[in-house]
Amino acid sequence: MYCMQNLLASVLASAINVLPGSVAEGFVWGILTIGVFISFKVLNVADMSVEGTLALGGTVTAAMTVAGVPIWLTMLVAVLCGAASGAITAIMHTKLKIPAILAGILTMFALYSVNIHVLGNRASLALLNKPTLKYLFMRSFGATSIIADIVISGLFVACSLGIIYLFFKTRAGYSVRATGCNPAMARAQGINTDRDIIVALAISNGLAALSGSLLAQINTGATANMGTGAIVIGLAGVVLGEAVTRESFPFGAKLAAVILGSVIYRVVLSLAIQLVTFLTMDDLKLISAVIILAVLAAKRFAPKHKKGKKRQPEVSGGGAEGV
Amino acid sequence: MKKIISMLLAIVMSFALITLLPSCGGGGVDTEKGEYDVQIIQYARFDALDAANKGFRERLDEWGKESGKKFNFTQKSAGGEASNIMTAVNGAIASSPDFILTIATPVAIAAAGATSTIPVLYTAVTDPSAETSRLTGLDNVYGTSDMQPIAEQIDLIKDLKPTAKKVAFLFSAEEPNSRTQIEIAKRECDKIGLQYEEKTVTDVNAIQATVRSISEDADAIYIPTDNTIAANIGAVVAANERNLPLVVGESGMISGGGWATLSISYEILGRQTADIVISLISGKTLTEEERHQIYKGAMALDISEQAISALGLTKEQVDNIKAKYGE
Structure with a gap:
């Protein structure tokens, strides 16, 4: 019994140690998750380019910071580069009629080479002792790494959420949502759906690049392949965010929920690793798959909510229905 | 569902709070601890x-x-x-x-x-x-x-073939890492009095032609840890019609037909x-x-059977080379 208590105490202690870090991660990846939410759920387009644009955000920030450009400017350029890449995917999809998933994969492939060139023909570049936000924050306030991570990522995820929320309240934003819901009807209403897809994918990939830029600053360096797995992480956040909301929730709440989803995903991953001691970081992928599967299954088999008159839509993972 | 959300929020927020508490740093090395x-x-x-x-x-x-x-x-x-x-x-x-x-x-x-x-x-x-x-x-x-022992690998050329006067460096033009290694190799060549020539490969299909263009008076080929060449070491071996010793940057290339290398453990x-x-x-x-x-530490000599027979090395000579680099 005593041994059991000891074990519980140590597990709890390690959980408390690990959780703040997971929250910071959830925030950083939450920015990407908003982007994936826009493409997969709002626009109903399967966009894989984020794996490339996330890395592009990181490499642009790293290369420019090393060249002595102020950090805010590098982040701005990173977001613009990401947005431009997203627009290219969208143009391939809308103008050349290439299936969205293939257009995204092409962009992702092409960006791998671009990223190596951005880094000056290297596969990686370090930002140690360079004036990144994290470095400046830790220096100015004497903060620890985890606090710096949480504050910086929290600030940016909150700003991104606010700006995207406001955007979807504008005429252009409603137009994008209409395009995602029912493109034929949107066109019948005189909406230029091609333009909306370009705008939405630019925003989505701009957010992915911002996420990558912050990740490079937090990881103190960028690599050309740092976007690997980004789409899975983004989708996990979207799906988990959906799991904690209902169809009747307002749009803003659904948007905010994907960040919560991203945080939950990271927290559960870290906890799983802490709790199940025989699993290591090598099993991270397996654990992620099981978590997402569990959430999807739970939602499928959960008893229908008594209060809501609305029907519970099937969870579609890839986003068959618009929002 | 609401309960779950509020619970999750409470958990997240309480942990966010914990992080704002000052955490204790390590502060140097404690020499007294057990x-x-x-x-x-x-x-x-x-x-x-x-x-x-x-x-x-x-x-x-x-x-x-x-x-x-x-x-x-x-x-x-x-x-x-x-x-x-x-x-x-x-x-x-x-x-x-x-x-x-x-x-x-x-x-x-x-x-x-x-x-x-x-x-x-x-x-x-x-x-x-x-x-x-x-x-x-x-x-x-x-x-x-x-860092691989590049200088020692260059020295190894002289150990394998004491008469060697000139070495050809074979690497791909796009890989900056290879360029860095070749600069180190050149310095070592200057030091031990070996001449050298650079043969850069621009794409995979040009490897064989590049190997054939190595000049008549070259006595050996040195390949750094170059990803392109490493993946296509077979093409180098096939085009190496004059059977020049292939000293390579890492032991992975030996199984593909490279002759010899020294590597760190x-x-x-x-x-x-x-x-x-x-x-x-x-x-x-x-x-x-x-x-x-x-x-x-000691460096491991990796040498292929083919190299030993082609160079006519005795077991004793191989052991001497091994001993020289610390095995």
Whole structure:
């Protein structure tokens, strides 16, 4: 019994140690998750380019910071580069009629080479002792790494959420949502759906690049392949965010929920690793798959909510229905 | 559902609060402790990195038995992906260990950027002072480089073929790492009086033509750790009609037809890294060379049967070469 208590105490202690870090991660990846939410759920387009644009955000920030450009400017350029890449995917999809998933994969492939060139023909570049936000924050306030991570990522995820929320309240934003819901009807209403897809994918990939830029600053360096797995992480956040909301929730709440989803995903991953001691970081992928599967299954088999008159839509993972 | 959301929010917020409390830093090395917590962060699962990990732990455990100290190791891996580095590094720092060992560059720079108090050791970083790492000049960072012994590999050409006058460098033009290695190789050639010529490959299909264009008076070919050539070493072997000795940058190329190489042992490199920890615990003040070390251990000679017969080397001669580089 005593041994059991000891074990519980140590597990709890390690959980408390690990959780703040997971929250910071959830925030950083939450920015990407908003982007994936826009493409997969709002626009109903399967966009894989984020794996490339996330890395592009990181490499642009790293290369420019090393060249002595102020950090805010590098982040701005990173977001613009990401947005431009997203627009290219969208143009391939809308103008050349290439299936969205293939257009995204092409962009992702092409960006791998671009990223190596951005880094000056290297596969990686370090930002140690360079004036990144994290470095400046830790220096100015004497903060620890985890606090710096949480504050910086929290600030940016909150700003991104606010700006995207406001955007979807504008005429252009409603137009994008209409395009995602029912493109034929949107066109019948005189909406230029091609333009909306370009705008939405630019925003989505701009957010992915911002996420990558912050990740490079937090990881103190960028690599050309740092976007690997980004789409899975983004989708996990979207799906988990959906799991904690209902169809009747307002749009803003659904948007905010994907960040919560991203945080939950990271927290559960870290906890799983802490709790199940025989699993290591090598099993991270397996654990992620099981978590997402569990959430999807739970939602499928959960008893229908008594209060809501609305029907519970099937969870579609890839986003068959618009929002 | 609402309850679940509010519960989750409460959990998230309470942990966010905990982080705002001042956390206690490591603050140098405690030489008096009996037990030391060491967090090991390995970037990915490769044989070489696993070997460094093992060597590090074994050396510390051995020393622990002699000196009565105990080391508790916790293993973390980033699974080879940038998305996991933060999880691994933050997890390691959160437990306020006495030391963090980072294996390979991406995790080394992330850990070095995340703490300025906990001693961070690195290993399997090729060039700690290069733009890709920048690990030198930090107060809490120490470690060992896994730069291949290029100078010794050039010397090996003379050992295998004492009459050699000129060596051809074969590498691909796009790989900056190869260029760096060739610069080192050139300096060593100048030192030991070997002439050299550069043969760069622009694409995979040009490898055979490039090998055939090596001039008549070249006596050997040297290939650095070049990804393009390494993946197509068979093409080099096929085009090497004059049977010039192929001295290569890493042992992976030997099985593909390379003749000989000298390589470092990652296990010994791990042990060398552990020795830095031992010096720190013993309270030694380290010089810059002792903080950022190059490989000092024995080098392994890898030579193919074909090379031995083509060069007409006796077993004794091979053993002599092995002994020269420390085996």
